[in-house]
Amino acid sequence: MNERAHQLIQRLWDKTISADEFEELNTMMLADPQVRDLYYEYVSLEQGLKFHLSNASHKPGIPGLASFLLAMQSRRNRKIAMVSALAAMIVLGFALSLFFIDRSVDQINYKVTPGTIVQFSSSDEGQTGEPGVFKVGSTMVISQGVVELDFESGVKSVVSGPAKLTLYAEDRLAMDYGTGWFRVPKEAVGFAVTTKELEVIDLGTEFGVISDLNEPDQVHVLDGSVKVKSLRGQRQELVLARDQAVSVYPVGSFENLPAEDKYFLTSLPVVLPHLHFSFDQANDFVASNTIIGLQDFDYSYHGDRPMLENGVFGEAIHLNGKNNYLETNWPGILSNDPRSVALWMKMPKKRLVDEDADHFGDTIVGWGMQRDRNSFEAGIHSKWTLHMDYRRDRSPFLNISFGGVWYYADDIVLDNDQWNHIVVTYSGEKNKDGFPLVKLYLNAELIDVHPVRGAYVKPVSEQEVLIRTLEKTPVVMGATLSSESELNVREGMYLGAMIDELYIIEGVIGPEEVKSLMDSNKLPERN
Template sequence: MNQQTFEDLLSRLVDNQLTKEEHAQLELHLLNAPDARAQYLEYMDMQNLLLLEMEKKDHILKDAPKVINIDNVVRMQRKRSVRIATLSAVAVLILTGIILGLLATDKKTPPLAFRTSAGTQYTLTHSSEAGADTSAKTMHHGSRLQVSQGVVEFTFESGVKAIILAPADLTLYNDKTVSLKEGNAWFKVPKGAEGFTVKTKQMDVVDLGTEFGVLSSPQYPDEVHVLRGKVKITSLTGHKEELEATAQQGFSIEHSGHIAETDFRSDLFLTELPKGLAYAHWSFDQVKDGAFTADGSMPELLSGSARPVSTDAHSMQTDGKVGKGVRFDAKPTNTLVSQWYNLPSDQAGSLCCWVKVDQTSLKEHGTGLVAWGVSKQSFDGWSGNIKLALSPEGTVSLLGFNSSFRSNIHVADGHWHHIAATYKANQGQPEVNLYLDGRKVSCDRAILASENTPSIHRTPQSNRIIQEVLFGSNIKNTNPIKGSLDEIYIFKGVIDETTIKQLANGLSYTPEKTK
């Protein structure tokens, strides 16, 4: 409400000319605007003083008649008294309503508390009205939560539950509306909480009694996947289409604003809070349906089973560092290939494994241990691949971010060694650390030439620029390894040195011990 409208409503309130709708409009404005309340009280005080002053001066007006009818005087005094009493009563009622309204609001809209998995890193900022305390894990209306790694769980007062996987950028508008600028988010809306809304830059998703997931990114088309019930989708760009999506349907927003149907994927989302960072683990202890199974808390784990190109998986099992491991014979036919694409190369991550190779088994150009992605640039300019490798001399290196990060530690001695690498972008520059047998080792960065052509554009559901994870070779299944691997871990986020030492001691990942 602008100032002119506000002053006009105040004037008409004094003259008892407000309609019910205008009175409700004024009351709502007073409830939400502290400055307006102060102006209202000042205005009413002034009106009361003017009325009293007029009463004092009425009898000395020069043009007043010599004889005044006492009945008229009494009638005017009563009218003024009633008017003053009415205005005072209105003021009391409005202020009482404001106070009760604020109390009721505090009772109905407590801060939104959230929980995080171990290893989660986030930044919480509040609006000026919510205050500056960011130490507690609570959000108020206008609060913004930016998660660089990890998983966050919300439970709203209405019963709505949300699980959000980093990287994520979330703003709480009110109890029924959130803005998701970026993130992988799952929502479960109970009966009675219909109308819950998720806003992204490309679409509005309004719940109509359902369970659904949203993928939002500043670089790629947003998507919604309906697990149960139905939602209303409205695109916010171009054509600004609208439709209702029902269970087992997935949709993405094209650049034109068209809402396009895509393959439904329920496995893209986490539906419960993991104890630690989302991860995938291959122990090579079990073979199922001709492939080595994966476990952990990462989405799409069913797609993570590692299958030999054309060799029997059982024949590749060997004695590992912990239980069984997998043995490679430098042939492309027994490279392990997953159907797992959920590993962007431009986000924080960690990679660990046990390796056992001889110097004589290394090829002229070295060999890949674990690799994924493509050899072209991603949209932020970095190369779209990550590869943990051994050089021809048997030293460990991590390739990614248009660079090779090389250590001077030799591991090609025929013994088991634990290798770990962590990586992330820090203020636009890559930050990579290498570890050997639980100890951090120095590494040098060498800039690599990369193709300047942009990488293929894919939606989040088809995982954008990412290709499957390979074990035992380079990305294009070249230079396969001759040696053994065991206990491979891939984390969606940077793990700490305590966790790395834990894994280097032959223990399984237990996030409860790393909090």
């Protein structure tokens, strides 16, 4: 074994290692698996973090059985394991870099959009982070909303959640995930943003970074230039100029992309990002106050052109229940991200009839991947819909569905030919029973809902309910999602109702916002 590696790792634990020695150790660990193994041995000896050792000492039965099962699983997923190893090294590099955090810099000033949820933690062992303080050595997790950062150097950033940021120095920010816009003045050239996949070093510019846990990370140069370096595989480097953009391949090379400034917010919005259909203009159903990070948002109607009639606020759309619906090009709020949907609906009496027994329900609004029950992956729930389930002998049930798990509101009547204000929120969290944390408001009153699990889905006690809304059918209104790969919606299943003031909000709203939407058709704004 390399004696030099022993020396450097020991100095690391003693906190006597120099910056040059740290770089030397980092290079050795990336290049030599034996050096990495040695580091983990030190971790095990010094801190007791070697999981399989501690786990084996507490479990009865055949020694090493858990390790054997893990090894078999690793053989079946060799490619995934290799990528995970690279990712682990990148994370390790971040962990090592904490030894070099410059804590002399004061906290960073920041502002947030109303409804933004942030939490702070510290790199210091045992520290949770000062409430409301973002300073060198601390981490900010943005569960929802938007944060504007103002650095003492003059750097300005606007970050849209969900996001995780760690400040290593005044001129060095790590973004594990999130979407961030950065404007760097000449005095702050060299400012760096690092994700788990790439490093962006400013050369005097304005740029945006997208770090997605499920997609390759991207950098878009909006002005000036940056140096970009991949942190995996080939570790390719290049310089990007204005109107250039790249994403990083898993092997560490880059793919050219068109630079898009509309992916990024450049100032702090007064409300949470959202899509708002007002239906007040015949030539444009979308309200002017819509805020979503989507290039060239568009929508279209299918079938007969929907009629506009008097609504609660201005005009409302009338879907005929026969052949028309709206479809957008926005994939909606994906993964496990928090979300709220608010709308007014006026629906005539509707019952399930024998001659139309296959038409058992209609979607109000929805998006994501509808799965066929025969091929349903029981642990993954990949759509998000609000729809009406019809019955022969009673009013329809409002169904809030993630796929194989959904919520019913039993005691409300929505087919009363009256305007009703409906708000549904999902926080991205689970309740005490392991189900998604969902709230329903009807005319600003909180309504009890209860979860239902499909017969083809394992009980929660046997398998975790994993919410991961996947991209397939974009946001649609008035049509039922299709499980067929080549179709977005099912033919012949269309909602007959009037809809007004539809909001799809990137985050969870509370009773105050719900009441404001119902009473004044506005989200409370930042002063």
